[in-house]
Amino acid sequence: MKPRWLDAAAGLALGTGLLYACGHYYRQSLLGELGLSVEQFAKGGDALILFGFHAGVFGGIEYMFVGVVVMYVLLVAIGTWALIGAIPWFRVRLRAKRIQRLRHPARRRIRRRHIEAMPAFKTIDKFASAVPAVAFLFLAILLALICAESMGRKHGRDVIADFDGQARAILRLRNGARLHVGRVLVCDETTCAYLMRGGVLILRRDQIVSASIPRRP
Structure with a gap:
């Protein structure tokens, strides 16, 4: 499989898991607000995914607002990085910094190359480069779960508040x-x-x- 297909499969699995988790928290908080429990009314995985989709798309302005903000920040970050790489002034500045680094004393360059060649340094460097992306992804997932639970409680309170006591x-x-x-x-x-x-x-x-x-x- 090509890397892009692996990325698509990983994204699909992560998105499905996130919908499932959001549906679980949404339904759990909704039933808890109504005095019920998930154990009393069990649902399958497909139903929980639909609950998660409902919470994300039709659950309310708050949940959708957080999702839009997270996507907007991500798009702005990607767009800014692409713009910096496309503007000639920034490209010249980056090239000048590279040339300046190449003018360091030979002994310092040799010592730096020796350190960079160490396996431990490579591992730390890869870990440090992956930390921001992992932290951003974790924050987005955490916000989605918190908002799904909040929407469940809000929906439960609205159901009780809107009940007029009339028989249906x-x-x-x-x-x-x-x-x-x-x-x-x-x-x-x-x-x-x-x-x-x-x-x-x-x-x-x-x-x-x-x-x-x-x-x-």
Whole structure:
């Protein structure tokens, strides 16, 4: 495989992992704000990736703003570096510095070459050149996770604040009872959680016989 295909594969794997992590933190904070837990309503990896995509694109202005700022800073840094290399004045200055370094005493150059040839120096030099990129990448990932968790909490608070106490559905249970419930908060293959005036009601799907929408006055 060519290096660019390896870079693309690494970027795809990193992006997928970031979406998965953002979806996990977004859903965990959302359910925690509603008094639920991730263990009660488990989701697969594909669903968590969709949650992460939702948090990143449709989650709110705050999350998108941070993503735009990070991308903008990265583009400005790349553009500045390219501009410096393209402007003749900067090119002349860089070439002058190189010539000045070449005019150092021969003994100093020999000693410097001896140090640069040491394996430990090469390792430290490679590590030092990679630290800024790794630090920037780590900071961007950390900001994305923090914003995803913040958006989950905000969404949970908005759901509770917007609830007007009106029933959204009437559920008929197997024991003959009829329940007026609010909006559906979350569902999985076996259980559903409904918002009620007194809190959150959790029902198993096999307890529900039918559901109907109440008539509005």
